[in-house]
Amino acid sequence: MASGSKFNSTTRLAYLFLLPAFLVMGLVVFYPFVYNVVVSFSNMNLTHFRDWEITGFGNYLQVFADNSFWYFFFKTVLWTVLNLVFHVGIGVFLALILNKNIKGKSIYRTLLILPWAVPQYITALTWRGMFNAEYGAVNLFLNDLFGIEIAWLSSEWGAFTACLITNIWLGFPFMMVIALGGLQSIPDSLYEAADIDGASPWQKFRQITLPMLKPVMVPAIVLGVIWTFNNFNVVWLVSNGGEPSETTHILVSWVYRAAFFYYRMGYAAAFSMIIFLILFIFSWRFILKTGATENVYG
């Protein structure tokens, strides 16, 4: 029966429109992905770049046996969690303020989106300049106010904090915009009913605002985790490629160094597959657990 077939005339049109996207995705995503999987089982490096061969699970074992992996994994998790806490915290806080009837709201909104509008490259390099120990604006400011000077870029945790501050600056506007959209879709009648029931501002926030924000914020947080976990640009540019002493890396920047500085292609491919699996399992479990795709009214 035609109507029971998956390829009836209606669905065929839908598949038809999807076809170009599938072809392009196949070329730019699926093929490189499969190629990366194959390379991850090979001995491809500078010496065996053209005559590489499959060598088995050696690269994966090497990744797990390498202390660098566990160290940078810890740093990546810390980097992601801290960034997300600040992105969401600052973003939702500012969205709550901007959702009120305050004067000059559109000016504040524009100003707060500015960090997002400036290219990451420029922001990262500008912040790097500002973190210079002797001539950077941050230390000049700290010195004038508190008489302290921090070795931002020449100490391991100083450089990590410098990257973190830069990425918080870059990341909160996205969460703010998403949260603001979510807040504006919450019907006023819910708050009016809560007022009649004598609810406090905190109770209204916990019982109305937070649950109603959840459907928009959870996908944004999942995206935020993936982007932050893989945020190569900020870490690489602010720390000048992992300085000091190759300690300021997250997993992706370390993979880049292994591949394009040390030319260990097989090892880097295995490393990147592990990063992919970490993010895949996290996203899958997180979405399932939070029910992010479920209807809030359902």
Add this chain to the structure above:
Amino acid sequence: MNKNAIVNSILRFIILITFLSLFPGCQGESPKRILVWSTLRPVEREFLAEKLAEFGKRYPDYEFKELYYQPEELRPNYMISALAGKGPAVIHMASDNIGPLAELEVIMPLEDHFEPAFLDSFLTEPFSANTRHNGHLYQLADRIGNHLALVYNKDYVTEAPETIDDLIALGNADWAQDNDGDGKADRYVVAWNFIEPFFVVPFLGLYDGWIMDEQNRPTLNTSAMSNACQLIYDLANKHRIIPRECDYETANAMFLDGKSAMIINGPWSWGTYIKRGMNIGLARIPRNAETGSWASPIVSPLGYMLNVNLEGEELAISKELVRFLTSPSVQLESSKRFNLIPSRTELFDHPDLSEDPLYQAAIDQMLVGRAMPVVTELRWIWDAMRPAYQGIFTGTYTAEDAAAEMQKLAEKLIRENRQ
């Protein structure tokens, strides 16, 4: 038409458009283009663009463009694009990249593309201009040297320090003190990108050390290395005559703004200082008063390499372009404008150049330098030096421990890549 026929027509149309878009030849005539990727600084890129425009008049059907990359970006980007059968026709960079590029077979051996008489017109003494690797010629130079030297601002320093002790004494002079009471020196005597291994190597010369032996094995765990590292650490933290944090851009900005009286920098920067109207002089990086040994910067040619994927008309034009860009007339112009040391024998003692004190000083510094080894292992040695060396400044290692760590990592990287 019924609904199925409409759907089928749309399906055919989408498939046709999708497949046509996959074939560039069906999108109309794309412009013919010869692209040159370089690591040149802005003032020299302007010059290269001028020369490409001049050469372009010979081939009006072609577009000639230059594109800038940082040295550490050009190499991997070029590798990726050339391995995919694409990439620029010509690349211009330092000769230390030849090892990995030649091993990957992404640059073209040139010995069969240029006649011996032409190749013989390039310098072989005091340093060889054109670069060979495993018996093949891969690079035609448009300059030699590319070495670090001490650049001093004559408004602050009338005579460059000859020894490290003189440098320290100069750093303790009145004008370099904290006269405004803000807790840091008003002007440092010298600033340079001392966190990068390339900028550390000259100081090995003070203790007669070097980074590898004749079998291309790393020689980093030596007293020369630990002494050189300790000296730089002391200049920053004991004598406090150089800034504590200083990358390339910071050092350059400090010199340009008069916040440092001197800088250790290469010829790629000298043109900018002159263009800014700074009253600069060049001198050797100071020597060790005890041993008498001079600091020995790395000397390497800079020049053009051809993409291995070139063929037919594009190859012929690219070869002609390289011949033009390395010609005596172009080199004389660039050497005069940017104080470069030309690669053609007939220009080395050219009166227009040799009477210039900056040119003389650049050659004087070059004569105590050491030729850049053109081996792939060098790539891993640079990468192995960085972490442990920087660890001295974070307090992770002593200079002796850092030297041992560098050696260990260099051997590991070489072993992993040669497996």
